[in-house]
Amino acid sequence: MLGKFTAAIIVSLLTVLVASPVSAADQWPQKPITLMHGFGAGGNADTISRLVAAGLAEKLGATVTVDAKPGAGGNLASELVSRAAPDGHTLILLTGGHAVSGALYKSLRFDPVQAFSFVSLIGTFPFVVATRADSPITDLSSLIAAAKAAPGKLTFSSVGFGSTQHLVGELLSLSADIKLTHVPYRGGMQPLTDLLGGNIDLIVDTITVTRQGINGGTLRGLGVTSTEPWPALPNVPPIGSRIPGFEVISWIGIAAPAGTPAPVIERLNGTLRALVDDAAFQQKLDDLGVRAKASSPAEMRDFVAGEIVRWNGVIDRASLQRIE
Incomplete structure (x- = not known):
């Protein structure tokens, strides 16, 4: 039989083993938290990261500090x-x-699913296709007509x-049977600056980036990618009203590196669910054209x-070449 002293040690060890995960979660965070995102200053990701x-x-x-890379x-x-x-x-x-990226790249330097401990979605939102207010393109029909008249001449940002x-932009080209030329940026407000400066013809971006210009009269919203008008831009028609079946709803969520302790993730x-359920936070997202949505x-x-x-x-339907 075990001696009383030995038994006491075993009980103590078991208690530590059982209690330690909870203790780790209770003690977290032990230092400042960095919330990283991969886009430019002033854009949708940057704005929501700061909220x-x-x-x-x-x-x-x-x-909690935001670090843009x-x-x-x-x-x-x-x-x-x-x-x-x-x-x-x-x-x-x-x-x-x-x-x-997980679909378009043949290989990434990380696995887009396995390399992360996912935490929660934050919200969903559509995109907007817009042009300058003084552009001869006045609606989706005139956009399609102009693109068919000069394939590849019209440029769009990303x-x-x-x-x-x-x-x-590629899906719009495919669905409307037109050819648009893609001009990539690093995010932020530079696409909008170049659109207003006449360097590109169309912007494909979030409501965060385009709403002020549309409401202020410097941009003309040609279409949103939701199937119904989006509350933040009720006067911009869905692209699906001109191209049946067209829909793209994007999302934002929070993740951590794979292997982050489950109690910390929980x-x-x-905490994120409580934040998303907060009426004031929801209103801030609404103002950006984002519909609050949490998840497990x-x-x-x-x-x-x-x-x-x-x-x-x-990507297969559009016959896009995947990136090495």
Whole structure:
């Protein structure tokens, strides 16, 4: 039989083993949290990252800083986070472009599903196709007519090759049987600046980037990629009203490096759910044209995997060459 002293040690060890995961979650965060994203300043990802960071900081009583690492359609930031310490102190705000990259690239320096511990979706949103207010293109029909008259002459922006905006432009070309020329940027407000400066003909971007110009009269919204008019831009028609079946709804969510302790992910998920349920936070997202939507970690993981499959189909139909 075990001696009383030996038995006491075993009980103590078991208690530590059982309690330690909870203790780790309770003690997290132990230092400032970095929320990374892969796009330029002032764009949709940057703006929402700062809202999320401020909300997390308030609810966790911690310092949360935003770190933008633009490049490769968001893939630079994704790679950096995939290699970060899985301790819950490095997070990433992922966009729909994450799934597009997972479909468009033959190989990435990270696995778009396996390299991450997914936490929660934050919201969903459509894209906008717009032009300058003084453009001769006045609606989707005139856009299609102009593109058919001069294939490849009209240019459209994106926030990077392989971004969702890029694929929206390619899908529009495919669906309308026209040819548009893609001009990639690193995100942020530069596409809008170049559109207004006459360097490009069309912008494909988020409501965050285009809404002020449309409401202020410097931009003309030609279409949104939702099937119904979007509340933030009620006067911009759905592209599907001219091209039946056309729809692209993108998303934003939070993830951490794979291997982040499950109790930390669970606590973070609960914090994000509380943030997304907050009426003031929802209103801020609404103002950006984003519809608040939370999820469980498993739901986000399955959703991202499904989006990669969906975009694989679009890329095949568009006969786009996959990137090495």
